Structures are given as C-alpha cells and as structure tokens.
Amino acid sequence: MDETKRSTMELPISLDLSKKELEDLIEKAKDWALMHGMCLRPRKDFDINTLQFAPFVLFPSPFPREEFQNACDLQVTLNTLIHRVAHDYDFLKNTLEETIKVDKFTKKLFEIYETVHEEGVAQKISLGILRSDLMLDTSCPKTNMKQLKPHCCWKQVEINTIASGFGWLGPVSTQLHKFILQELGYTAELSNLPENNALQILCSGMIEAWNLYGNSQTVILFVVENVTYNICDQRFHEFEIRKQNPNVKVIRRNLTQLAVTAKLGPNKELIVDDYIVSVVYYRCGYEPSQYDSNKEWVVRLLIERSLAIKCPSIQYHLAGTKKVQQTLAKPGIVARFLKDETTAAKVKEIFTGLYPLDFDKYGDEAVEMGISEPECFVLKPQREGGCNNLYGDTIKNFLRSVKSEKTRVAWILMDRINPPIHKNYIVRPGFKIEETINIKDLVSELGIFGVIIGDDKNIIVNKQGGHMLRTKSALDNEGGVATGLGACDSPFLID
Template identity: 25%
Template sequence: MTHSDHAPLVDMAITYGLLKYDTHDQLSHMPIVLDPYLVSQLNIDTMKNSSQIYADLLMTLPQAFLEKYLEPLLLNDPFINVLLRILRSSPENAQPYRQAIGRNDFFIASSGTPKQVEFNTVSVSFPMMSECMVNFHTFLESTKAISRLPLENPIAKEITQCFLDMFQYYAFPNSVLLMVVQPNERNIFDQLAIEKLLFRQAGIRAVRATLEDIGRYGILRHGHMYYNNFHVGVAYFRAGYAPEDYQSEEAIQGRILLENSDAIKIPDMQYQLAGMKVIQAVLTDESILQSHLSCNQSREYLAATSVYTRPLDNKDAYEKVFRHPDNFVVKPQREGGGNNFFGTAISSLLNDPSIDFSTYVAMERIHPELHNAQLVINNKVQPPVPCASEIGWYTLTHAMHGAINTDIAGYLVRTKPATENEGGVCAGYAALNSLTLK
C-alpha cells in the first residue's frame, strides 16, 4: 500500500483517540489491528468468571500471608525490599475503603481453552484506549471496511462510575484525584481520557505527580494527604510498579505518605503485592488455594485456566526448566514488558552462579492459538502474518469491612506476530485489537 492508500485509515484511528508519543516525543497513532479477534462465548464466560474469582481472592489475602512468601526474597531483591518496607510502614486501617482496578490476562491456548498469563494489580494500562479501539472497529464495520462487528466495551462508563463512587464516599468538597505517573509518559492519552471524563461529569480535578514529586511536596495533616495544597481524595497509581519509580528516598517517602493517609488508593500496597509473581505461583498450589478459597466450583474455575507455575527454587520446577527450557517462561518479580526469560536466555540464567532462584518463578509456556492479522504500525499497513492475541479482562474490586465485590468492566486485546515474545504496545511489539464472537 502507498501512503495515500492507508493515510485515511490512520487519520481515522487518530480521530478515535488512538494516540501515543513515540520514542522521539512525536505524536503517533497507537499500533492497531484491522480485524477483531474471534473468540467463543464459552471462552469469554470462562475468562470473566475466573477473573472475578481471582480478583476477589487477591483482595482477601492477609498481610501475613504476603509477607510469608515475600520475606525470603528480601536478601537479593532490593525492589521487594522497598515495597515491603512501605507496606510495613503503613497502618492497616488508614482507609477502610479499598479499591483496585486490575486486569487478568489470558491466551486462548492451542487446545482451544483460555489459560491465565498473569493478573495485574497495579497501573493497568489501556482501559480507555480499549474502548477507543472498539469504537474504531465499529466505524470500520459500518463502512464495510471489515466484516465483523466488535463486542461492546463500555469501560469508560464503568471506570468513571467507580471513581465517582469513591469521591462520594470520601465526601470532602474540592478534594482531587492524584494521578501518580512516571516522567515522560508515552501513554498519557489513556490517562488524560479518565481525567477529562471526571471533570466533565462531576467537576473533579486531577493533579499529576511522580512519587518523587509527592515525597517533596506532599504532607499529611491530621491523616489527610495534601499535595501542593491540594487535598487528595483518591490516589490512582499509573506508576509505582517498577524499581525505577523508587530510585530516590523522596520517591519512597512519597509512597509511604500516601499509604499512611486516608486517601483512597488504587491500589493500596497490600493489593499491589498480592500481584507479585511468587504469590500468583503459590496460589496455583491446590492445598494453599483451598485454605483461602472454600468454594469448590471457584477453585475448579481457577484450576481450569491456570498452568504449572512454581518458584524457581522449587526442586521440581528447577529440574523441569533445566531439562526443557523451551517449555517454560521464567519471570522475575517485575511488571511491565521486557523482563521475562525464554529459551536460551533461561539456560544462561540457570548457569549464572550469582542468581538467587527464589526471586524468579517458572511458568509453563502457553502455546496460543494463531490467527492471521494485519497490523498497522508507524503509519504502515503490514502484510497479514500469523499472530497471537492476549485478552485482558478489567476488574473493579471494592472491599470494605470484610465485604468484597468485583465487577468486570471491559476487555483489552493485544495482538502480536507469533515470532514475538514480548507484548508491549507502545514499544511496537504488539497492537491494540478488539473481540468479536465466533
């Protein structure tokens, strides 16, 4: 295709809000896919039910449980050390209203059944872009550019109402949303869309700050959090998941200030730590799961969507990975792309005498079903190639005084060429997509 052939397509994607900054700080369209990904209603129901159960489960995990499995990592994982320090510096009931926005990611395996990749408990990205993508595909279907209508994805409405409920509970006039961000954020438009909706619907102002900024300019007054003299009602973390976010003592103190305040945190540190890879690994152990989830049917849902996952210092796991590295993914206690080990990189890791295997988990590699797709990246429509699509279900989990409720807010689809291991959209490895029913 020439530029003139595909320019209207890219322009229309931009019109629908599918925007990001590239590595040169230039405005660019999000990588996108032309055709929605086909999935059965049965698999949709399985993923949604499993996500709801899992989100509730993570909210029930007590601090003592988290510390039991994270404590052994302290010696050789400075990041976990920092996060546990913050948790232990925080009173358990600074704010009884607990709220989390999570995302449970799946592949449809080659067997045709969904398998969980991971559950994200903090800074889940692309909720607003996901709805933009569905709106874009809906437009393309109306013009007959594509043949299938995407499934509805009203996540903007769901997330906006979630924030409005929090501010109604907090009930301090003129309190603000503190959006905790990273410097030089490339996915800023996904965040700004939330800020715009809150201001338009309820006049709620958003203030953006890094953890370091909060450490410098934040203060507690009688348990209330103030940042640059703004009274913070809700703190929404779109950062705080990576070691780079805590490189200074001021950044660490910024998170401690928030955790000690009565601001509603999305999420609080306890829920964030429930998403650590080692916690998700131990929850695949039937005996451990049974002690935290009494419902047989719920455990069966989770077992049906999980794959073999164990801490790498587990003897059985180590031997399996050593013999068949291509059958596994090895993951550190990190969020975000680019951290996982595959194939020969696993063999190198196992032969490194400086590595503390307790800081990694081994997960059976999921072989997803493949489908042909056309990606649009950097203003160019790529030729169709075999691709894999990862489906994430957004969860809104609210807990207060022991009562827990999770709603499914919408979905995210990221499609990548089958040759790619990583799945970052802003980095260009994958592209946004939508779902359509088989």
Template identity: 40%
Template sequence: MANSWGSLLQNEQQLEELAQQAVDRALAEGVLLRTSQEPSSSDVVCYAPFTLFPSLVPSALLEQAYAVQMDFNMLVDAVSQNAAFLEQTLSSTIKRDDFTACLFDIHKQVLKEGIAQTVFLGLNRSDYMFQQNADGSPALKQIEINTISASFGGLASRTPAVHRHVLSVLSKTKEAAQILSNNPSKGLALGIAKAWELYGSANALVLLIAQEKERNIFDQRAIENELLARNIHVIRRKFEDVSEKGSLDQDRKLFVDGQEIAVVYFRDGYMPSHYSQQNWEARLLLERSCAVKCPDIATQLAGTKKVQQELSRVGVLEALLPGQPEAVARLRATFAGLYSLDMGEEGDQAITEALAAPSRFVLKPQREGGGRERHL
C-alpha cells in the same frame, strides 16, 4: 486466528491500503500515544500499536472471563488483607529483589503504625491466552493479573470503532456489527468515583501519580475526563511533588498543594527506575495517609508473580476463600502451570523440565514493567 481474516484480502496492495485506512481511523478515534522522541509534548503523537483485524474470541471463553473476574478481585483483596500470607510467600523474593523488599518494608511500617485508610480500591486487569486442549478445543488460561497502573482502558474504549471501520471497508458489515462495544475507561472511572464518594469529602480531589515523561497520557486522560464529567476533579503530580508539597494532618488526611486528597491513583511506581530515595519517602507518606490508594501497597504486592505461583498450590485457594468452592473452581480452571525458580529441589526440578521441553514454558518477570515474558 488472524488467518481467518486474511482470506478477505486479495493482494499486498489491498493490505497496504487497508492498513493506511485503519491507521487514519485510529488517529481520528484517538488511539494515540505520545512519540518516544517527544514524550513530554502533547502535540507530537502517533497511533498506538493495534491489530488490523479484531481478535476472534469464542463466546464461551469470553463468558468464562466475565464470570471469573469478580472471583479474581475477591482473591486479590483476600491476599492483600492477609499479612501473614504475604510475608511467608514473599520471604524468599525480598531476600534477592531489592525493589520488592522496599515495597514490603513500607507495608510493614504501615502495619506497625496502623492502617489509616478504611476504603480500598482495586482496578485489576487479567491477561489471558488460549491454550489448545488435547481434543483441539481452546481453553482460557490466565497469564497474569495486573494490580497497579493497569493501562490501556482508555485506548481500548476507542479500538472497536477502528475494527468496525476495517471490516466495513471490506463490506463485512454483519461481522462489523458483531464487534462488542467496550468502555473500560468508564468502568475504571466509576470505581474511582465510588471510592471518592465513600471517602466522604465533597471538596477532596483525586491525585493521579504520574510519570514526568508519559507516552500513554491519552489513555489516562480518558479516565480523568470521565471523572470530570461527574464533577470529580483530578490533579496530576509526580512523586517529587508529593515529597515537596505533600503533608498529613493529625488525622492522617493527605494534602497536596494545600488540597485534600480522597483517592490516590497510581500510574507510576511499579518499576525500580521509578524510585529515588525521595520517591520512596513520598510513597511512604501516601501509604500512611487515610486517602484511598489504588492500589495500596499490599495490593501491589499481591500482584507479584511469586504470589501468583503460590496461589496455584493445592489448598491455597481454599484457605484464602473459605466456604466458596464454586469461586475456587472457577479460578482454578483458568490457572496455567506456574513453577518456582527458587534455589532448592523444587526450583531444580522446574529448570530440568524447562530445559527438556523449552517450547512448553514461558519465563515471566517478577514485577510489572520489569520486562517482557520470554519463551525459553
């Protein structure tokens, strides 16, 4: 759809000048990343990649995405609370994927001991693509749902101003005014704030599990700043810090550096490279606590692609969301085809179809941060 904006440009020089203005505005608005060369230093930054023009989204599809998001949240919660479904669905995956197996092992240990937390928080992000129907109309299709470390809410909050500026430079003020304001960092912070409130300890803190070398720190700081404006304090710690300075009391309350933790917000822990044996032990300690985890380990498992594939099977949504036919219909309308690559007849059939028409398929990694999707 970018071609719809391309007609506004007269030549290559105008494009280059407009791009430079857009970059300067992005820097001024705080659409920032740390550079890959100096990821530990806040004073060396670059702009985060962004499109020169805003993406055109049909209003009907935008409304559809709004309408179905609560259904997806309820579905993820239902999956995370259904231990039998998770075990059955992931049984083949944990045999071949050590990372998922380690997550599932912690999940089983927590279930055996008894889940201590009573409040559960999910901050989920749905990713969509448009599919062209036979009549040429676009359809909304969900590619994946992110249940851990869903990022770029902070930077997305600042991007509309950049696109308004670009269109205003081109004297398209009417179009600029149509760009919707979007403040997901505030919404994410409100979710954490509500979990903190329900935990019920005014002096407890929010613990953000962070990577040592974090390029996307400004995205995270936006949420931290929203929380601080509500007088909710956040401390940033690595898994190693939790291992060395974290503890549980007799009621399984979590303390780090002697401070009680109400909410654990993960911006790390979604890739195998994020874990050493020490880090796995720290994750278990966090999961055993009564602090609100965002996400708890069952919700992280609910976001795997194998679970997403299982949800597309006939009758599965109805079993997980009984008595909610309207929600099931809204969810199923967004499903793209999902196919197993497990050994056996079903996997063989999927591979045969993919080889016969590779342009119709996208290969997705099993977990978050495990790589980019690949067109076959």
C-alpha cells in the same frame, strides 16, 4: 513445533483485499485513530506536543465466544480472590519471606506494608482496578487431540493490580474496528464485536471511591511517570471522570514532585500543594527505575500512611507479585480464600504450571526443567511493565548462572502458553505501506478488567469492567504496545 502449536483460528471475514483497497483502508484507519485519540507520544524524537497513532491490527481478531464470556464471568471471582489475599497479612508475609531476601524492590514495598500494618492502617478502604490477562492454549492433553476447536482452554498469564492500562485504548480499538467493518460493508457482523465500556466502568469506580471518602472538596491524584508516553490512555480517564461528575478534579504529579509537595494534615489527610487528596491512582511506581532516589520511597510511605484511598494500596500491589501468583497455584490455597470448593476449582482450572525456584527439592527440579527444556517455559521476575521475562536459551543460560545463587528465589518458572495463530495486518507509525500490507501470523492476549472496593471486612463494589486485546507477531516473545512490539486490537467473537 508440534501440530497442537500450529492450530489456527480464522476470522469469518475476507482479508483478501486488492492492494489499492488495502492502501485506502489503512490510510483512512490511521486518520481515524489520530482523530479519535488512539495515540501515544513517540519514543523516538520525543516531543510533548506530538502524538502518533498507536500500533493497531487492521481487522478485529477472532476469539471464541464461549471462552470470552467465561473469562468475563470469572472476573468478579478473581477480584474477590485478590481482595482477600491482599488482606491476609500472614499469607503475604509467609509467601514473600524468601523473595524479599533477594529482591530489593519487593523488599522496599514490603517494608512499607509492614510499617503501616504495625502503625495501624489510616484508610482501610482500598480501590482495586485489576486486569486479568489470558491466552487461549493449544497444549491440549492427548484426550483432547481430536477436538474440532483450535484450542483446549484458556490460561491466565497474570493478574495486574497496579497501573492496569488500556482502559481507553481497549474500547477505542473496538470503535476503530466497528468503523473498519462498516467501511467494508460488514454491518451485520458488528454484533460480534462485544460491547466495551471499560473506560466508563473504571472511572465510575474512582468516582465511587471519591464519594466514599466523604469530602466533596477533595481531588483525585494520578501518580504518573516523569515522561508519559501512553498519555491518551491516562488523559481519557481524567476526561471521563469530569464527564461523569463535573465536580471531581484530577491532578497529576510524579513521585519526585510529590516528594516535595505532599504532606500529611492533622488527621492524616493527604495534602498536595493546596489540595486534599481523597483517591490516589497509580500509573507508575511498579518498577525500580521509577524511584530515582530514596525520597520517592519516602513519599510512597507517606501516601500509604494517609487517609486517601489508594489504587492500589500497598497490600494490593504485593498481591500482584509473581510469587503470590505461583503460590496461589498450589493445592488448597485458592480454596483457603474462596471457601466454596466449586468456585475455587473453576479458578484453579485457569492456572498454568507455576514453579518456585526455592532452595529445596521442588526448586531444584524446576531449575533442571528450565535448563533441559527452556522452550517450554517463561522465566518471570517480580516485575510489571513488560520486557522483563526470559525465554528460550536465555532461560537455560540464566538458570545455569544462578543455580547456586540465592537470587534465583526472586524468579518463578511458568509453563509457556501456546495460543492459536490467526492472520491479520499490523499498522505501525513510521512503517512504509509496502511493509504494512503483508499479512502476518499473529497471536493475541485478552485482558479482562475488574473493579473492586472494600476493606478487610466488607466488599462494597465488585464488578467486571470491560476488556482489551493485544496482538503481536507469532514469532515475538513480548507484546507490549507501549514498548513497540504489540498492537491494539479487539475481539471478534466466533462460535
């Protein structure tokens, strides 16, 4: 590893506590998390009536103030970009044309899109709850090598358009860290934890969509997994909606239940049991295993044909694919959607290298790059939900195996981002205190939320909607909290 990858950031708070102080603080923090709903259902020994605290980092993690603000400021522009991409049929069709030949899941999604496009969209308004994930990068050009900062910029990992989680776990992590800092007497430092109203803003977007539907007797439908581990993140959205507007009811159904109970009314209203649904909020439906059989696909199409406002609509779902992300990084493409060259240039700056694996000169070159220097890249399929990417020698072996296969087109190659390292403690359920009090080298990924509502002609609502931070061991590739690798965190802004 070269020196740029060894860059570190330091929290301006001492982590050097005695063993007794650490043990007391950790036990108190665990209880705080449990008593404030910072929880998951356990995957091991699953019991629907049992919760355990979500893994968390004991102290907030350092993050540059300027870069944090830049990311927040850019989110409204990214919302606009994705909205316009989602409403450009020709762009989506041309971009995904080769991918859907080899990726069955993306093909099924696109077939739904084509069906409703040809029939005429019943509900032109879409609700987008987006999350742009980013990392600070230390892979600086030589001209920046003498800089004092431990990073040169930040780069976008991806933008999520479906089931963008942590609307609750992000803000509650900030609350936990405020509690911890107060316990240690760092009250003056609380101002460095940025305000995080993600839950309120995301839920206000759902209520605004409910209002736009124009029928106060309707409900909001959460489409959920068959088994929901991340239950608090979902339920707190439901509770916040009731808090903001007591007249709005939320119902929860999985796709298999909807296949039996959902139908269209005479005016294409979506009816579930005896409820008319005005807004459909997907917390599943983003990976193949969530469609047990063809009947789940049938009901996904039925929902898309309905008058309900979807979050996301099928075109928004497709706009979040990795192939679209890679295509947007090509010269001139962002400017096609944003028009203003200065704004387009700002967006282009956050893109890391993204390479197609098409059967042409550029695709062949990308395959050879991945084989010769696999440690420099991440290989990504058209999937969400974590633990789908390939790293290191696995990239080399995989690319060699598909070098002559059409299936390689379903993947993209992305430059690996090398974030600066910081030190902290990770607290996990089931771990002994002796394991927890060992300080670790960690890296973080920041997510900025956005809310956008509009149709193919107009944008009605467009705002930045809070943030979340996930942190993992510097040695780990993946960092999903629900999968057990990452931990909940919040940024401590440094200058």
